[in-house]
Amino acid sequence: MAKAKKYRLAQIVERFGGEIIGNPLTAVSQVATLENALPQHVGFLSHAKFRKLLAATRAGAVIVGKADSDVTDLPRIVCDNPYLYFAKVSSLFNPPAVASGGVHPTAVVERGTSIPASASVGAGACIGRGVKLGEGVIIGPGCHLGDAVEIGAASRLHARVTVYAGCRLGERALVHSGAVIGADGFGIVLDGGRWRKIPQIGGVLIGDDVEIGANTCIDRGALDDTVIEDGVKMDNLIQIAHNVRVGAHTAIAGCVGIAGSTRIGKHCMIGGGANIMGHVEIADRVVIHGATVVTKSIREAGTYGGNPAEDSRSWAKHMALLRHLDSLLARLRNIEQRLSTLEKQT
Amino acid sequence: MAKAKKYRLAQIVERFGGEIIGNPLTAVSQVATLENALPQHVGFLSHAKFRKLLAATRAGAVIVGKADSDVTDLPRIVCDNPYLYFAKVSSLFNPPAVASGGVHPTAVVERGTSIPASASVGAGACIGRGVKLGEGVIIGPGCHLGDAVEIGAASRLHARVTVYAGCRLGERALVHSGAVIGADGFGIVLDGGRWRKIPQIGGVLIGDDVEIGANTCIDRGALDDTVIEDGVKMDNLIQIAHNVRVGAHTAIAGCVGIAGSTRIGKHCMIGGGANIMGHVEIADRVVIHGATVVTKSIREAGTYGGNPAEDSRSWAKHMALLRHLDSLLARLRNIEQRLSTLEKQT
């Protein structure tokens, strides 16, 4: 990755707060794990179980929580949430790419587009008619933007992203390679034993600060739009079907499938490989474990798991019962024997 | 989407049947949901639960079933199956794209191809040697067609589709971005603790009227072909392994995986996220619920679900038993107490 600039610990706490113990002039230029850090790196201790790594680390400095302020002699920044602090420091050392500006000579740009001088369009990209790109947008090589697509300022599409006609992304979007935004929803109806396609004429509307993982698919709506609200973060290989709405600041891990017309609340967390059926509603602040199968609406905030999904307390009880089915069977056998003995006696 | 032409209700029933109540000269130019319709739109009522939306809709006309012929004063078309009727009207207003004809100057076309003047090849597309395209085919920008690929008339490949060498698609295919047709099947064999690749020399043979979703993968056969029969509709992110055969008019929802050499019958419906193991056979007219795990052949038409899959009646009974495991445990405890009491008495 790009070479980062050096910062003294004093400069870092000036930006992000926290307290320095040790030499405030210690300079670091990158973040690293405690195992692999070099003297120019700052490490971090996010969990007590990693304390033992501090003894051997070669890091020039570390970020620690208040409970760990004395567990090392290294120059250190003491703060409330070392993992969040590390994330901020890493963003300082590794800022997002900035558009160099300009359209690569091999890109194909149809007429009627609005591409500001601050935006970059990569080699071989295709930009349809009437496309609007915001300031500082980066369109990677080999991307395809259909007609009338709109991409908000400071967004970045990595190589080989497809955005179908009419779809709109907000500002600061980050879209990874192979993602497909706006393909037809899976709308078919039986017509005498054969499937007839229902034209998918809705679009996809994506808010600000959304991240979309590699090879993730977000289908266009059948009539109205599929909507991804602000701040949603999506991992790779996710399927978002037509007319789904994902609420703001919800995070979705890899390989999740969300079927048509389902509505996910705000501030939810959906674990990897979960399957959410169509036409269900999920409340705000719902946490869904990985590999869960959600078949019905979830009306209350909380944690859910299982197949079919249930709240985590029921799920845990249920799992415990299942794990003890054999002891249950043994108890049954024992009862049957005792009962036979009693029956002979009476 | 493209601006649609206006049609009077009288013109619509002339094409598709049904009965008009209200002014037959009412003109509409697009379909819409009842919530978001404007006066130039025709809405539809596909289920009684949406009746309440009729009071507030701004639609110029609606499509309703016979049981709902009197639930609104709006000009309306009364028909047997409003959802199917709506699909037909939507197809009238939103016909498939027609090839403009011509090869984009940035496309790369190898020698020996057959590209009719009515076919379009998009920017940056690569067409291998000996490729045959039918009349009116649209190859999207950035597609790659390997040598000797054949694509039937009136088919459309959206941007960035890959078809490996030798694979054949029928007429009126619709393939979405990122789909990969004909990559190597996963054929490996252990050779002294290491995996040796088995060359995958079969192809992929796809019938007419097939739709393939975004980022879906259909692998080429190991020796014989992988076969997708006529009228099959596939959603996004589906994996079809080598030597699978999918029967005609079967619909497969997103994120389904079908392992090698499995045969799916005709007129089946496979729900999202289902997993079908290798070397199994599934009869015609089988419906598989979402997230089902099929481990064995299914010999009879019907509805199946669960992990492992069972027929829907057994599955429902099974699920009910599981949900009442705790009451079962309570009954066991009660029995044990009563038994102890009895044992003390005798």
Next chain:
Amino acid sequence: MAKAKKYRLAQIVERFGGEIIGNPLTAVSQVATLENALPQHVGFLSHAKFRKLLAATRAGAVIVGKADSDVTDLPRIVCDNPYLYFAKVSSLFNPPAVASGGVHPTAVVERGTSIPASASVGAGACIGRGVKLGEGVIIGPGCHLGDAVEIGAASRLHARVTVYAGCRLGERALVHSGAVIGADGFGIVLDGGRWRKIPQIGGVLIGDDVEIGANTCIDRGALDDTVIEDGVKMDNLIQIAHNVRVGAHTAIAGCVGIAGSTRIGKHCMIGGGANIMGHVEIADRVVIHGATVVTKSIREAGTYGGNPAEDSRSWAKHMALLRHLDSLLARLRNIEQRLSTLEKQT
């Protein structure tokens, strides 16, 4: 596929061992299934259940195991492992593609790259700054290689593969279309109710002889690298999250998801659709059934299945108990009745 050269059975056993029964001058030029073989083909019998196909096959010769040396009159090669032998013969008839050498005029190559004359770069491919390609590498059309990517000798990337900046692949890699190597891991942290992105500055390090299926994603590490060791074979639509390590000679079937920081041992086999949670460790020589959900570390070699995963013996017992829940309920009812009778008597 490409026309294969003819080989006499005598030439084949000279290379791969085994014993000929019948005319050693019999010449064959391709492998085929017994059902579809023609006289110029060699078939193989990998399992006794296919013996009946021998009577009708038109194959010019067959490969059989020692137990089957007399089940046909066709010229035949008798060997220890007919399936492995067939794989070797197929590789002889269908060798991997050889780079023709040269950069297509429509490819875009940034400065500072090292592309040997023996390597090929396809139409519309983009090669970033400082990329290093080994001898005989084939980069397919529409591929994108970020800055400083390294690809080892004799590797092949099919069309439309993305390798992000700084990722390294070993020798003889085979990567299928749509695969994305090195997209950002899913690293986010809550910052006052909103997700803050954690820059992903690790890379992806891939060993020799690795195959990567279509649309499979391997994310770059957060700080250290994601690592795929030598000889790993991966099918389509697999998700490998950041900082996963997959041990040498492990095979992973389609649609598997492996969450962050998980370590998979060497010589493992992971069935299709399996989900492996984050931060778990899986020992060497572990076999995981398809659709298994692994929630905890697996410390011992063996076979595992279920949701959550358990060793195959417990799993089988568990499944049997579940399947007999209704008989268990019937026994419970019977006990209750007998108990009531007894209680009335005493």
